[in-house]
Amino acid sequence: MVLRFGKGFVLSTLISIFLTVGTSVAYAADFTTATYRLAVAEAAQEDKDIASFYKDYSYQPLWTGRNREDRERRTAFLSFLETSDFHGLPRSKYGIEGLETRLKSAKTQADLAVVEVEFTKAFLTFARDIQTGVLKPKEVDEDIARKVPYRKRISYLTSLAESTPSAYFRALAPTSGEYIRLASEKFRLRAILNGGDWGHDVPSGDLMGQGARDERVPYIRNRLIVMGYLDRSFGNHFDADVEAAIIEFQEDHGLKADGIVGPSTVEMLNMSAEDRLKAVMVAMERERWTNMERGQRHVLVNLTDFTAKIYDDGEITFQTRSVVGHPDEERRSPEFSDTIEHMVVNPTWNVPRSIATKEYLPLLKEDRFALDYLNLLDPDGFIIDRQAVDFTEFTEEDFPFDIKQPPSNSNALGLVKFMFPNRYNIYLHDTPAKSLFGEERRAFSHGCIRLQDPFDFAYALLAVQSEDPQLEFLETLATGKETTLPLQSHVPVHIIYRTAVGQADGRMQYRRDVYGRDAKIWDALEQAGVALMGQDS
Numbered sequence: 455m456v457l458r459f460g461k462g463f464v465l466s467t468l469i470s471i472f473l474t475v476g477t478s479v480a481y482a483a484d485f486t487t488a489t490y491r492l493a494v495a496e497a498a499q500e501d502k503d504i505a506s507f508y509k510d511y512s513y514q515p516l517w518t519g520r521n522r523e524d525r526e527r528r529t530a531f532l533s534f535l536e537t538s539d540f541h542g543l544p545r546s547k548y549g550i551e552g553l554e555t556r557l558k559s560a561k562t563q564a565d566l567a568v569v570e571v572e573f574t575k576a577f578l579t580f581a582r583d584i585q586t587g588v589l590k591p592k593e594v595d596e597d598i599a600r601k602v603p604y605r606k607r608i609s610y611l612t613s614l615a616e617s618t619p620s621a622y623f624r625a626l627a628p629t630s631g632e633y634i635r636l637a638s639e640k641f642r643l644r645a646i647l648n649g650g651d652w653g654h655d656v657p658s659g660d661l662m663g664q665g666a667r668d669e670r671v672p673y674i675r676n677r678l679i680v681m682g683y684l685d686r687s688f689g690n691h692f693d694a695d696v697e698a699a700i701i702e703f704q705e706d707h708g709l710k711a712d713g714i715v716g717p718s719t720v721e722m723l724n725m726s727a728e729d730r731l732k733a734v735m736v737a738m739e740r741e742r743w744t745n746m747e748r749g750q751r752h753v754l755v756n757l758t759d760f761t762a763k764i765y766d767d768g769e770i771t772f773q774t775r776s777v778v779g780h781p782d783e784e785r786r787s788p789e790f791s792d793t794i795e796h797m798v799v800n801p802t803w804n805v806p807r808s809i810a811t812k813e814y815l816p817l818l819k820e821d822r823f824a825l826d827y828l829n830l831l832d833p834d835g836f837i838i839d840r841q842a843v844d845f846t847e848f849t850e851e852d853f854p855f856d857i858k859q860p861p862s863n864s865n866a867l868g869l870v871k872f873m874f875p876n877r878y879n880i881y882l883h884d885t886p887a888k889s890l891f892g893e894e895r896r897a898f899s900h901g902c903i904r905l906q907d908p909f910d911f912a913y914a915l916l917a918v919q920s921e922d923p924q925l926e927f928l929e930t931l932a933t934g935k936e937t938t939l940p941l942q943s944h945v946p947v948h949i950i951y952r953t954a955v956g957q958a959d960g961r962m963q964y965r966r967d968v969y970g971r972d973a974k975i976w977d978a979l980e981q982a983g984v985a986l987m988g989q990d991s
């Protein structure tokens with residue numbers, strides 16, 4: 455047999471192999487002969503990580519050897535590949551059937567060496583997909599600025615070689631309770647789809663509440679029954695049981711929980727099991743992107759839920775409503791993780807240039823004294839005399855002034871902001887526009903996150919470092935001066951986007967895809983080979 459080596463294969467590799475192998479008969483019995491090792495080296499040479507691993511591993515097999523360890527590793531891996539559908543992964547991507555076929559048809563040690571490296575490539579692809587996601591977030595949407603906790607590829611191989619295979623493979627997928635709940639919901643929804651979805655949609659119509667008798671009530675009852683919110687019952691009477699079920703449904707879907715069936719409630723009642731399944735599978739991919747420790751204490755902002763929460767040891771210890779970025783492309787809030795370092799009491803608002811030039815400059819052109827609560831500063835930081843400026847001379851590109859709003863009750867940032875310096879200029883803050891927190895869909899800002907209860911949020915953050923956090927904060931506020939209060943222990947903050955969220959009691963909550971990001975992710979997953987209905991259905 456003649457081995458043909460690619461141009462990347464160097465003489466030093468050949469020498470290293472022959473020096474390691476020698477001519478021992480024992481190596482031949484274990485089919486780690488020079489022929490096998492040379493073939494492994496050739497097959498691996500195009501992938502520097504794989505080539506480096508096998509060189510350090512003395513070109514011994516991980517998968518195709520005859521010893522018990524290799525057989526267990528191979529069997530465990532092939533078995534684990536069969537769970538790809540359960541995890542919502544693209545089964546066809548890993549060539550499961552092809553691996554088994556080529557292994558059975560291998561006739562020579564060189565054939566086995568090629569199969570050995572193919573196993574390794576499939577393993578590395580599957581390991582990364584199941585642990586940190588199939589997709590690269592920013593390639594789907596540039597506002598998903600998520601730093602995925604990728605592991606070094608070679609570390610997968612070295613860890614595998616030193617581990618019990620079955621336990622190692624089980625530990626690859628996210629182990630969070632949320633991931634497990636999502637996987638369980640995926641299984642449930644697939645079963646529902648196999649049975650024909652939820653049944654007939656609820657017709658639209660006038661507002662309806664307790665006491666009403668309407669031909670649409672049976673549709674509402676049936677939908678609530680099949681979704682698990684109502685025991686089996688009959689009739690067109692909107693009774694107390696239906697109302698209680700509707701309130702529970704509304705709470706689970708981020709709606710105003712008033713027991714009244716209106717357009718928003720009908721919209722969410724008619725959300726198909728297929729759309730819910732897509733949301734769950736997208737959420738599983740997002741969970742893989744954030745497969746890391748969030749912090750013993752951390753802040754979680756779910757953009758689709760319009761809430762901000764503080765978690766301590768896995769429990770919600772504080773929660774408030776939020777207002778997030780408007781759905782307009784330039785105003786959407788990005789997704790990323792950072793660390794809150796300090797808060798600023800009585801903040802000055804430094805108006806972003808995009809707002810200054812796109813929104814405020816046109817107003818100043820019409821009336822130079824418009825927006826008189828704002829200060830315009832020259833490049834040296836001095837407040838300009840508007841009387842001496844003709845704003846019609848400027849364009850968005852050459853507008854030379856900075857715009858600031860001094861601390862006040864009417865300041866756009868309110869009376870406190872919470873800072874985690876980032877290149878997106880996003881932070882959490884108070885707001886004088888309190889009425890917006892009463893809205894069901896609270897997407898109105900320019901990207902920053904407004905909090906309904908910012909003072910209580912401040913007290914909660916300061917509580918771990920102050921004997922009287924409320925007094926400390928209010929005394930600082932009373933000065934009227936811009937003041938920075940540092941956090942002695944910085945707090946991780948995660949701005950996420952989840953339209954399907956599991957609850958500890960096992961019930962899922964669903965939200966609208968306010969920015970259309972989940973739809974983009976699902977399209978990308980489908981293109982990558984993910985199937986809505988898999989073999990576990």
